[in-house]
Amino acid sequence: MSHPIIKDDEVDIVVAAIQPDLTSFMEEWRPIFCRFHLIIVKDPDLQKELIIPEGFNMDLYTKSDMDRVSTSILFTGYSCRYFGYLVSKKKYIVAVDDDCIPAKDGKGFLFDVVAQHISNLRLPATPFFFNTLYDPFQKGADFVRGYPFSLRNGVKCAISCGLWLNLADYDAPTQALKPGERNARYVDAVLTVPLKAMMPLSGINVAFNREVIGPALFPGLHLAGEGKQRWETVEDIWCGMCAKLVCDHLGLGVKSGVPYVWRNDRGDAIETLKKEWLGMKLMEEVVPFFQSVRLPRTAVVAEDCVLEIAAMVKEKLGPVDPLFGQAADAMVEWVRLWKAVESASPTPGA
Amino acid sequence: MAVPMTPLLKDELDIVIPTIRNLEFLEMWRPYLQPYHLIIVQDGDPTRSIKIPEGFDYELYNRNDINRILGPKASCISFKDSACRCFGYMVSKKKYIFTIDDDCFVAKDPSGKEINALEQHIKNILSPSTPFFFNTLYDPFRDGADFVRGYPFSLRPGVPTAVSHGLWLNIPDYDAPTQLVKPLERNTRYVDAVLTIPKGTLFPMCGMNLTFNRELIGPAMYFGLMGDGQPIGRYDDMWAGWCVKVICDHLGLGVKTGLPYIWHSKASNPFVNLKKEYKGIFWQEDIIPFFQAATLSNEATTVQQCYIELSKQVKEKLGKIDPYFDTLSDAMVTWIEAWDELNPPKKAELPNGAAK
Numbered sequence: 001m002s003h004p005i006i007k008d009d010e011v012d013i014v015v016a017a018i019q020p021d022l023t024s025f026m027e028e029w030r031p032i033f034c035r036f037h038l039i040i041v042k043d044p045d046l047q048k049e050l051i052i053p054e055g056f057n058m059d060l061y062t063k064s065d066m067d068r069v070s071t072s073i074l075f076t077g078y079s080c081r082y083f084g085y086l087v088s089k090k091k092y093i094v095a096v097d098d099d100c101i102p103a104k105d106g107k108g109f110l111f112d113v114v115a116q117h118i119s120n121l122r123l124p125a126t127p128f129f130f131n132t133l134y135d136p137f138q139k140g141a142d143f144v145r146g147y148p149f150s151l152r153n154g155v156k157c158a159i160s161c162g163l164w165l166n167l168a169d170y171d172a173p174t175q176a177l178k179p180g181e182r183n184a185r186y187v188d189a190v191l192t193v194p195l196k197a198m199m200p201l202s203g204i205n206v207a208f209n210r211e212v213i214g215p216a217l218f219p220g221l222h223l224a225g226e227g228k229q230r231w232e233t234v235e236d237i238w239c240g241m242c243a244k245l246v247c248d249h250l251g252l253g254v255k256s257g258v259p260y261v262w263r264n265d266r267g268d269a270i271e272t273l274k275k276e277w278l279g280m281k282l283m284e285e286v287v288p289f290f291q292s293v294r295l296p297r298t299a300v301v302a303e304d305c306v307l308e309i310a311a312m313v314k315e316k317l318g319p320v321d322p323l324f325g326q327a328a329d330a331m332v333e334w335v336r337l338w339k340a341v342e343s344a345s346p347t348p349g350a
Numbered sequence: 351m352a353v354p355m356t357p358l359l360k361d362e363l364d365i366v367i368p369t370i371r372n373l374e375f376l377e378m379w380r381p382y383l384q385p386y387h388l389i390i391v392q393d394g395d396p397t398r399s400i401k402i403p404e405g406f407d408y409e410l411y412n413r414n415d416i417n418r419i420l421g422p423k424a425s426c427i428s429f430k431d432s433a434c435r436c437f438g439y440m441v442s443k444k445k446y447i448f449t450i451d452d453d454c455f456v457a458k459d460p461s462g463k464e465i466n467a468l469e470q471h472i473k474n475i476l477s478p479s480t481p482f483f484f485n486t487l488y489d490p491f492r493d494g495a496d497f498v499r500g501y502p503f504s505l506r507p508g509v510p511t512a513v514s515h516g517l518w519l520n521i522p523d524y525d526a527p528t529q530l531v532k533p534l535e536r537n538t539r540y541v542d543a544v545l546t547i548p549k550g551t552l553f554p555m556c557g558m559n560l561t562f563n564r565e566l567i568g569p570a571m572y573f574g575l576m577g578d579g580q581p582i583g584r585y586d587d588m589w590a591g592w593c594v595k596v597i598c599d600h601l602g603l604g605v606k607t608g609l610p611y612i613w614h615s616k617a618s619n620p621f622v623n624l625k626k627e628y629k630g631i632f633w634q635e636d637i638i639p640f641f642q643a644a645t646l647s648n649e650a651t652t653v654q655q656c657y658i659e660l661s662k663q664v665k666e667k668l669g670k671i672d673p674y675f676d677t678l679s680d681a682m683v684t685w686i687e688a689w690d691e692l693n694p695p696k697k698a699e700l701p702n703g704a705a706k
Contacts, residue, residue: 129638130553132517132607133537140539142532145525146554146588148638149631161486168487171499178496183487185494189541197548199484200500230499237500256486283502287483 003137006092006118012210013114014039014084014095018077018228020048027053028101032112036094039084043228045076061087069341072333077228078203079219079235082334085210086341092121093214094207097230100261103165103186116190116259117160117207124154125192125253134189135255154192158213158252159243162205163187167263169202171280172231175269190257195248198290201240204230205261212252215302216243218334220327223278229267234279238327241290246305249295278323285320289313303335310335356469357476360385363446365468366438370394371452373402378456380405382466386448389438391416393577394430411437423691426684431577433586435557436685440692445565446475451558453616457519460540470610471514471561474544478508479604481549489544489606508546512567512603513594516559517541518614523556525584525631526624533620544608549599552641555591559612562594566603568693569653570594572685574678576626581674582633583626589678592641597656600646629672636671640664654686661686 013036015022022040026033030053038058042050044066052060066075066083075083081095094117102110123137128151136143136152143152167175168183175181193199208217221238247254293312299305310331317324365383367373368391376383380403388408392400396412416437417424427437432451439447448468457465477491483505490497490506497506522537547553562571570593573586598605644663650656661682668675 130547130551130607132515132553132556133522134541138539140535140537142522142524142528142535144554145523145528145556145584145627146591146634147525148634150635151638163486168496169499170496171501174496174499181494181496183494185542187488187541187543188539189543193484194548194551196550197484198482200486200498202486202498202500234500240500256484280503283500284504287502287505 003122003124006122008035009037010091011036011114011118012039012084012088012090012093013037014041014081014088014093015098016078016081016084016095017042017046017050018098020046021051022098023051023053025098025101026056029096030055031110032102032114036114037090039088041075041080041084043077043080070333070337073219073330073337074222075219078230078233079222081203082217082219085214085217086337088210089345091209091211092118092207093210094118095203095205096261097204097263099264099266100164100205101264103260103262111259113162113205113259113261117162120160120190120255121157121207121209123157125157125255126151126154127192127195127248127253130194131191134191134257138190155251155253156209156212157192157255158209158247159201159254160190160207161199161201161254161256162207162259162261163257164204164263165260167265169204169230169263172269172272172277173280175231176273179269186260187257190255193244193254193256198241198287199244199254199256200237201243201254203236203240204263205259212250213243213247213302215306215335215338216246218306218331220330220334221282221323222326222330223323229272231267231269231272232279234282237279237283238286241286242306242309242331245290245293245295245309246302249299249305250302282321282323285317289317303339306331306335356473358385359446359472362444363448363472364389364438364442364444366391366435366442366447366449367452368393368432368435368438369400369452372400373452375452375455376403376406382456382468386468387444389442391435391438393432393434411441419692420688423684423688426572426575426681426688428573428576428580428586429578431580431583431586432557433573433576436571436573436590439564439568439571440689442564445563446561447564447568448561449557450612453614454518454558455613455615457611457613465610465612467516467559467610467612468561471516474514474606474609475511475561475563477511479511479546479606480505480508481546481599481604484548485545488608489546492544509602509604510563510566511606512563512598513555513605514561515553515555515605515607516561516610516612517608518556518558519611521614521617523558523614526620526627527631529617529620529623540611541608544606547595547605547607552592552595552638553605553607555587555594557587557590558614559610560587567594567598567653569686569689570597570657572657572682575674575681581672582628582630584623585627585630585634588634592637593657593660596641596644596646596660597653600650600656601653633671637668640667654690657686658683
């Protein structure tokens with residue numbers, strides 16, 4: 001069975017510049033990124049000029065670009081990458097945090113994060129029944145005995161969630177309790193996260209099919225006093241849970257596993273603990289909500305699904321914390337923006 | 351922090367092995383399995399004698415023993431099929447069962463070190479499962495792993511693990527059509543992960559390398575009617591796995607899959623397999639939606655109660671596909687009756703599987 005080839009010019013690499021000097025980041029990624037078009041989005045809070053090495057096919061977006069498009073959506077900190085998602089004209093996006101570099105295998109060869117993400121997105125996902133040999137479309141694997149034949153075609157994969165060696169994406173209390181722990185385990189698998197299973201979708205190393213799921217990856221849940229460390233954010237976790245709901249409803253797949261990036265040590269978990277970890281408190285409230293969400297049959301595209309979820313968030317979670325009400329408003333505004341940008345310059349080759 | 355030793359559980363765990371051939375394979379497992387009591391279930395011709403390597407403590411049951419012990423209820427135990435192994439689960443008096451096929455050898459990890467499969471199973475089964483929310487770094491209770499950012503704290507204690515499903519290097523557990531198309535494919539990918547299968551998700555459970563907590567889920571581990579006189583084969587472990595998963599989901603128990611790997615040495619004949627599986631391949635298209643939609647009542651709080659309810663649903667909903675399911679439904683009830691007879695509840699004991 002042949003699956004569509006994804007061409008280099010169908011992919012945008014989006015990088016949120018939270019720190020000003022991107023030289024070492026870009027040089028580390030050059031062998032892998034050089035073939036692709038890059039969208040670099042500068043954190044609006046960052047005062048210093050960005051330092052970006054030469055030789056990349058890229059577009060840079062800054063505060064003035066974001067202000068021109070919307071003044072109500074908060075594109076600060078890690079959320080600035082959503083602006084990159086918004087203005088991209090490509091079908092697929094790969095996004096990597098600026099404190100990550102390519103991971104290496106035992107022989108020192110770089111793992112090609114982009115190629116693996118593209119492979120994950122290209123090959124079908126299998127959310128309706130778990131395959132114990134993981135992704136059956138990987139070379140050397142297949143569906144196991146007992147896997148129903150009618151489910152072997154799979155569905156389109158909308159999101160590919162990668163992982164991290166060295167500094168794993170733990171929350172601050174977990175990392176603070178184990179300050180020396182680093183993720184040294186390379187798990188050579190990618191698998192489809194089953195239908196209805198909730199998951200924490202980390203934005204550190206992620207790729208998606210912008211055409212089918214773009215509107216569901218949005219900057220919604222902004223914590224007060226949100227900082228420039230991943231420990232201090234839940235924006236990706238929040239939209240990730242919404243995006244998984246949307247995928248489940250629309251019959252799209254979400255994969256998790258390879259590729260890995262190497263995440264550099266940064267920040268101090270214990271320092272972060274001093275800030276109130278509101279994000280984790282909020283997560284406790286949302287689980288029963290997400291378990292109960294049912295989207296109507298009439299919602300057949302991601303935009304409609306996001307609007308439905310936003311309405312439910314406003315109604316059910318708004319009373320729990322005003323941040324949820326703000327998130328719901330942001331989701332509605334995001335869909336409006338998305339439609340406006342799409343109609344102004346539709347994505348080619350749809 | 352020093353890593354604690356994994357307990358041997360040698361007085362709490364039985365190893366159940368079905369065989370028609372011989373048990374020479376135990377020789378290579380000796381360093382890992384000798385401390386344990388074995389329950390050998392001899393399939394096929396009961397007059398044949400099975401040679402067991404010296405130094406192993408075991409009990410052996412052949413068809414005559416099964417008939418003698420169960421009387422008329424022996425009809426629920428398959429004949430001429432490794433499904434008969436579930437008789438071993440029933441007669442065991444231990445808390446945990448490890449079952450392994452006699453063509454499964456010790457595997458090596460990528461560093462070349464031999465894998466003590468039972469030790470890994472024990473680690474899996476003694477640590478909680480996390481079926482309500484997927485952890486992207488897999489089993490958070492393994493050394494060197496943890497829950498990732500965004501994982502709700504209220505769900506981090508997890509639930510008791512009822513099943514540890516291991517995998518296989520070398521000959522993969524493919525169905526007959528896939529074996530025919532890819533006769534030379536070998537599983538060479540060592541995936542260093544254990545993960546909980548989320549609630550509400552079914553999976554194909556393979557009985558080659560499996561451990562379970564008999565007290566939590568034993569009565570649901572019925573391997574169905576296969577082999578001699580039956581219209582299908584090679585669906586025994588599948589059937590058990592679907593029943594087990596529905597019941598585990600209902601009772602709030604966890605099922606893990608992944609490590610440990612064993613080395614599966616023998617490729618079965620795909621033409622023979624096709625004959626056995628043929629009907630199953632069609633039937634599973636109805637069986638899967640049945641299990642996906644199956645719900646159990648709030649009154650079903652023990653495994654036995656859940657299983658009896660499930661058997662009624664099998665009769666009602668699958669009976670129309672083929673009379674086989676009528677017979678299977680009755681056999682499921684017989685199995686529970688036999689289980690309860692051989693395993694009467696101890697006086698002060700709570701019903702097993704009750705969780706809330």
